[in-house]
Amino acid sequence: MKELLSIENLHLNFRTFWGTAYVLNGVNLKIYENEIVGLVGETGCGKSVTSMSILKLLPSNAELSGKIIFEGQNLLELSEKEMKKIRGKKISMIFQDPMSSLNPLFKIKTQMVDIIKLHHNIHKDEALKKAMELLKAVNLPDPHRILRSYPHELSGGMRQRIMIAMALSFEPSLLIADEPTTALDVTIQKQILDLILDLKKEYHFSVLLITHDLGVVAQTCDRVGVMYAGNIVEVADVNELFENPYHPYTKGLLLAIPDPRYKKPLKPLRGNVPSLFKPPHGCRFHPRCELAMDICRREKPQLIEYSKNHAVACHLFRRGDKK
Numbered sequence: 001m002k003e004l005l006s007i008e009n010l011h012l013n014f015r016t017f018w019g020t021a022y023v024l025n026g027v028n029l030k031i032y033e034n035e036i037v038g039l040v041g042e043t044g045c046g047k048s049v050t051s052m053s054i055l056k057l058l059p060s061n062a063e064l065s066g067k068i069i070f071e072g073q074n075l076l077e078l079s080e081k082e083m084k085k086i087r088g089k090k091i092s093m094i095f096q097d098p099m100s101s102l103n104p105l106f107k108i109k110t111q112m113v114d115i116i117k118l119h120h121n122i123h124k125d126e127a128l129k130k131a132m133e134l135l136k137a138v139n140l141p142d143p144h145r146i147l148r149s150y151p152h153e154l155s156g157g158m159r160q161r162i163m164i165a166m167a168l169s170f171e172p173s174l175l176i177a178d179e180p181t182t183a184l185d186v187t188i189q190k191q192i193l194d195l196i197l198d199l200k201k202e203y204h205f206s207v208l209l210i211t212h213d214l215g216v217v218a219q220t221c222d223r224v225g226v227m228y229a230g231n232i233v234e235v236a237d238v239n240e241l242f243e244n245p246y247h248p249y250t251k252g253l254l255l256a257i258p259d260p261r262y263k264k265p266l267k268p269l270r271g272n273v274p275s276l277f278k279p280p281h282g283c284r285f286h287p288r289c290e291l292a293m294d295i296c297r298r299e300k301p302q303l304i305e306y307s308k309n310h311a312v313a314c315h316l317f318r319r320g321d322k323k
């Protein structure tokens with residue numbers, strides 16, 4: 001597997017009126033070519049800001065350090081001008097709410113054709129042809145009608161397909177999808193995920209799929225990273241993670257999923273997500289962990305590859321114990 005993107009020891013703080021929020025606490029994650037990596041974790045754990053860090057789309061109160069290596073260069077060292085050649089082109093992004101990315105005042109035709117024309121430096125007719133092709137690629141029936149419509153005249157699923165079509169217009173090598181199906185009903189959710197899988201097979205891009213839904217991960221991803229309070233605490237192939245989770249937090253997450261096959265009681269994780277203004281020392285999960293030891297309160301566990309293709313950041317798993 002060839003590496004496409006490598007996030008290394010990424011720290012992100014936000015300076016706010018109330019003090020500093022220590023949001024990302026040394027995130028490490030690799031994305032290889034032609035794979036779908038899921039990023040899961042509870043609300044506020046830092047999934048979206050990780051993706052915004054990749055694109056360097058952070059507000060001015062953000063302090064970012066570490067490395068994000070993409071095609072051999074550290075994105076954090078690139079100028080805004082250089083980032084513009086990557087953002088939306090080599091790395092594209094789709095969001096939960098496509099309405100936030102589409103302009104309600106313009107027809108789809110204007111929005112798609114303008115972007116394609118501008119970035120590909122081609123004539124309007126050619127751009128229109130490309131827009132039609134892309135709408136067909138995302139299985140939108142009657143592309144003529146779609147192009148003549150305003151965003152509010154289309155359903156949520158159709159708008160998300162349009163965003164995917166626009167994201168693909170530059171043939172990106174990485175598509176970041178931040179909760180792309182959360183706002184959609186279950187049937188449409190499945191269709192959009194299947195579409196992403198089909199397009200990935202055809203266009204050979206990688207996907208970073210951000211979701212809090214482990215069902216979506218199981219259906220869609222090749223590998224998955226579990227995030228807790230600004231750290232990746234476990235990374236593994238998707239089946240391995242579901243069958244053989246190591247990290248106490250991952251185990252808790254899996255136990256908290258309702259399983260229709262058994263009438264087992266749900267076991268919600270005890271305690272609350274910590275404040276990122278005053279995060280716990282050592283392992284940020286220790287106040288909620290039933291297995292916490294003294295070392296957990298003092299030292300941050302590093303993410304180590306404990307068994308093949310399965311990494312974990314927990315003091316219960318020491319380097320060299322197994323492989």
Ligand SMILES: Nc1ncnc2c1ncn2[C@@H]1O[C@H](COP(=O)(O)OP(=O)(O)OP(=O)(O)O)[C@@H](O)[C@H]1O
Binds near residue numbers: 023045
């Ligand atoms: N501009 C900002 N200023 C201060 N704090 C911020 C800012 N943006 C995000 N945060 C904080 O960073 C943390 C991570 O936010 P993020 O949006 O990445 O969470 P998430 O994992 O995507 O959650 P969700 O599942 O709800 O989308 C949160 O505690 C959030 O309050």
Ligand code: SF4
Binds near residue numbers: 286289292301
């Ligand atoms: S490092 Fe310690 S506190 Fe953290 S998850 Fe492992 S056992 Fe629990």
Ligand SMILES: [Mg+2]
Binds near residue numbers: 047048
């Ligand atoms: Mg988010």
